Amino acid sequence: MTEKDFLCLTPFLIIAIAPVVIMIVISILRNYRVVYGFSVVSLLIAFCSIFFILPSLPHTIEPLLIIDIYSMFFLGIIFISALLVTFLSYDYIKQLEGVREEYYIIIFTSTLGASLLAVANHFVIFFLGIETLSISLYILIAFQRTKSNSIEAGIKYLILASVSSAFLLFGMALIYTAFGSMQFSVITAALVSHDPLSPLVIAGFGMMMVGIGFKLALVPFHMWTPDVYQGAPAPVSAYIATVSKGAVMAILIRFFFIIRGFNNHYLFIAISAISILSMFVGNILAIRQKNIKRLLGYSSIANMGYLIIILLTGSNKGIQASIFYLISYFITTLGAFGVITLLSTNEYEAEKIEDFKGLFWKRPWIAIVFTLSLLSLAGIPVTAGFIAKFYIILEGMKAGLMFLIISMIINSVIGLYYYLRIITMLFSTASDAKLPELSLIGNISLSFIGISILILGIYPGWLIDIIVKFVNL
């Protein structure tokens, strides 16, 4: 490996070394604050190293990795989300019974897995990334070992993830059979003659879609979502909802555009069907939910349904729209789950909608951030979610996907109904329940999230210009 290879791998090296160092630190001195501070610092350094390596891009590390600006965007989003999740989990994990500091080790390993997905150029890295991410998530979801909910969620995720990984592997094997190589760039070269995809490739991609669809919580691979979101500790739900989905989305977009799946009739129908089903199932099943974490789980199914439309646009602009949507979706989801995290303690998880009754009159700032997140998920102007939805509708209409856009609009209205229900609950007369005190770090991160939602909603031009200028697959 050359010197330039190592330079471009800096973020990954930092994320890989950090858990090892934490392990050593824990064995010497088990202090929550030290471990926490170290993780925060490492994540910050990793994020800054992205800008450090920008001039050397794009760079391919044959035959496994391709490090270009597209992946840097995703790395940036993943690191910031991991950082925000770390900020939000300070109080939550501090109160955990049993071991606490190992949580941060696992956050790093899962972030490493997620980052690998963003730079994958080879099926092996694809699988390695997904498996590292999944196995770390098994541990994170079941982290509250004294709560049966948590362990049940962990086991469900373990079994379903393993099965779907098996499908993923089989699909990869079929595509390997078709092309003779597992490397994406070789596959791109093999497809340059615009031949229609052979049934082997379609079957292979279909099986891969099982694995990918599971991770993205798309219908019909979505059954784990509400249970896992409910059972997992709140910051871990935030992590699953953001980082794991974003990373898989990165590789899915890259791979789908490489095999030019949008030109293929069967894949087009399959992805459209998955998208429409996800939108409707996610929104309709969320209407009757009384548990906010489950509701947010279903709403994330719907949101991924909206995002999958981008795959079918088949243009670079679609990819740019999806990056903006992911940024807005990450911030919004972290806001919503952040509020839930900050209001939960070890004894009592604030997951029922009644727990938020009258929150505005007791903790106005958190209620505002929550309201902004919900309005952003609903796609109301002034929030980032509106600009993101607008961008997707724009690109979708440009590509002529009218049916999907109309379903998206209908589902936005359905979604609005249950978001409004929660917002109404926030503003109704307060109950007398005691709320936990809020930490400074939690407040600051929530403020950052709230302000970002507003800024991206009112003046998104700067971010859109950056994305448009640099992202070209």
Place this chain on the structure above:
Amino acid sequence: MILIYLIVILLAGAFFAWITGKRNPVWPRIISLSALSIDLILIILYVLQSLPSNKDWLIDLRLDWIPAFGISLHLALDGLSLVMLILTFFLGIISVIISWKEIDSKVGFFHFNLLLILAGITGVFLSLDLFLFYFFWELMLVPMYFLIGIWGHKNRLAASNKFFLYTQASGLLMFISIIALYFVHGHATGSYTFDYLQLLGTSMPSSTAMLIMLGFLAAFLVKLPVVPLHNWLPDAHTEAPTAGSLILAALLLKTGAYGLLRFIVPLFPSESVTFAPIGMLLGVAGILYGAKLAFAQTDLKRLVAYTSVSHMGFVILGVFSFNELAYQGVVIQMISHGISTGALFVLVGQLYERIHTRDINKMGGLWEKVPVMGAMGLIFSMASLGLPGLGNFIAELLILIGAFKANILMSCLASLGLIAATIYSLRIVQKVFLGNKNTEWKMNDLTLREKVVSASLVIAIVWLGLFPNPVLNTAKPALLKTLKNQKEITFQNLVNKTNNAYLTLSTQPFLTTKDTKKVPSTQSYNFNSLCSLRNP
């Protein structure tokens, strides 16, 4: 820049009202009052010095917002928006004054929402960029949702949900139409922009234009409201607090009418002519159905809400008549309906503050106790029924004359609405203030604050009824601009329908003393005068 200041002052006022609300409930009221007064004075002063003018737009401001999509911050003022803005700020001040005693909990947040709604309405009346227009259109929704949902009456949650879902769904349809228009224009000319002035005159196949127009219409018809999409209105108006009902009835409904005038007619000249018969039919249906339902109500506020449906039917009737008289009637109707129905809602609010019921079966014979309130009620009921001397008469007269030129049957049916209006308006006065006393109420007459509010509304409606000319003259250039494409189209249709021979004759100059040989036949003379009658 003044246009941005108008909106920013309201937003700043909203923010300050919220944070001072916790200290002292008086502060938010004073801050909102001053923000609105500053805006009113600014707009009157600035424009008085630039009127009269023949420019298309009195003030025009354009800044870049999201250039990647062709979205700009394009705000512009013309006569129509000027008149609507003055109405907005005036009624905004009234709504702050009437909530002075009515809202006593969470006052800061109330005024925050109030000012945000007014900022949204101001933006709607000013924006010339379609994306910005949609942005402000939606901005009006969320604070109004909170206003109804937090400070409303018993069934407020259902009412606010219905209001939001209806308006949001129709707004999303408009959003898709806006984006479709963006693409159609982009494909045709190569420049992708959301700017209204550049989107005017986009050439598109008629079926596409019809679909896009229907999308826009969905939003405006729900907002107006037009039967059968009016279901949200009675609930929202009834359950909202008084200031909320005032702003809903007087201003929010007018944004729908404004949208028709500003967007539907200029952007889709021929398709709106095609839709006109249906539009007028819906208008007449609204007038008669709204009046019938108004007569049947026992809840006073719901009664007044249905009168809104009825009066707004006149608006859509006028808009689809496509002549200047009707449009001037529409503008006066927008203003006078805002004032008279707003005043009626104020009245209901004042009554509710005293007797805590809106059931007219429990009222009756109140004139003895509250003569001043009774007098106000009488004046505004007369306004609602269209008594000459008050603004609504001018409006309905102009609309009916204008509609008569376009479609005789519809205007005759609409005139029946005047009779219906008389019935329900007199019912208000008779059941509430006159007649037998159903319950003995102890109540005070209007306080000084309430008298000031009612008096200013009376002055406004009487002034509008006796001297409508300033308003008409201010709005005239804007309305002529709206009809610019329209006149060519209808004249074109007219000409194409007749013989080609008449075409040459109709373009002949008037008879001069030199052209004694070319005396036009009596037939063509009649045609000439017929032309001038149809296109004043």
